[in-house]
Ligand SMILES: Cc1ncc(C[n+]2csc(CCOP(=O)(O)OP(=O)(O)O)c2C)c(N)n1
């Protein structure tokens with residue numbers, strides 16, 4: 001399963017959410033699908049994306065918060081999972097792209113060689129840790145269909161949940177991000193000043209048919 | 225317990241007075257009353273942390289979402305949070321009000337507190353984080369107000385060091 005395909009599957013659902021991503025590959029790939037002001041890319045502090053998400057979720061209980069995390073970052077703040085679990089914000093979805101490596105520092109190379117693997121490569125089970133930390137719901141998914149179903153359920157659902165998506169350790173096509181960190185830092189809270197619309201009103205009648213190409217214009221132009 | 229209830233209340237009221245509605249905390253003895261007050265206050269959200277660095281992220285998220293917050297911790301909690309302070313608050317220019325119980329100064333009886341206390345101010349200074357001591361009850365409210373004003377206008381972390389003279393009542 002590729003991270004970019006997972007991101008494409010949920011991209012249309014992220015409108016009106018507060019989205020907080022980690023640095024590097026995850027940020028660049030979400031950006032490549034089309035930047036929005038409600039996306040905040042945490043460009044350095046490993047582990048704190050979920051803490052920022054928690055702060056938003058507690059401050060704006062009426063808004064969905066989506067944290068897009070990585071295995072290495074989560075491993076640096078395992079205690080944060082316990083804090084999330086005990087706070088149990090109903091409006092927070094914690095997506096973890098587990099590529100079993102510290103990819104963004106060059107921890108993966110062409111051919112799938114991983115030069116700095118994380119402990120998830122030797123059996124550490126992040127969904128198991130999240131469950132044991134007290135998350136009401138946490139699961140591991142390995143296939144795109146399962147990811148899409150789990151992610152959409154989590155986004156529609158009314159409880160804290162964690163999805164660990166096992167993905168290939170593949171670099172994004174480009175790391176180009178034409179939005180400065182500080183520009184992003186100031187546009188993001190502005191976007192959060194807009195009251196979120198009802199999710200039911202946003203929901204498209206059916207989920208994206210998997211065979212159909214996605215229709216996000218920004219995505220087409222950027223992928224070429 | 226000789227932690228001052230009256231002065232803890234002063235600090236708590238001053239914090240609420242500057243608009244704080246979310247507090248993240250990891251305690252030590254001197255924070256016992258402040259944390260209880262936050263816990264018992266229906267208008268305050270209290271987040272009990274596993275590690276202080278998380279609080280920096282939580283405060284940043286709260287700021288993004290339009291809520292004023294504060295962190296309660298001791299010297300070693302501040303030292304524990306440094307990477308978050310540098311990589312989130314300073315790098316992204318985010319206001320952060322840190323209330324640090326200042327152990328390890330004159331009068332400290334616990335040997336294990338004496339090192340962290342010694343390094344807190346030099347580290348704050350090295351990071352160019354504005355800080356002041358809260359020592360006298362009369363100063364608590366005005367200093368808290370000025371600290372919050374500076375945090376918000378400079379989009380930076382600020383620290384208030386809660387001193388022994390304010391927090392601890394030596395048993396007679
Ligand atoms: C405290 C700290 N140490 C090291 C780094 C360097 N660094 C940047 S990204 C990264 C890897 C992040 O791994 P993961 O969360 O799994 O995301 P991935 O890059 O695999 O998508 C590292 C180690 C850092 N940002 N902070």
Ligand SMILES: [Mg+2]
Nearest residue numbers: 070071072101
């Ligand atoms: Mg990784």
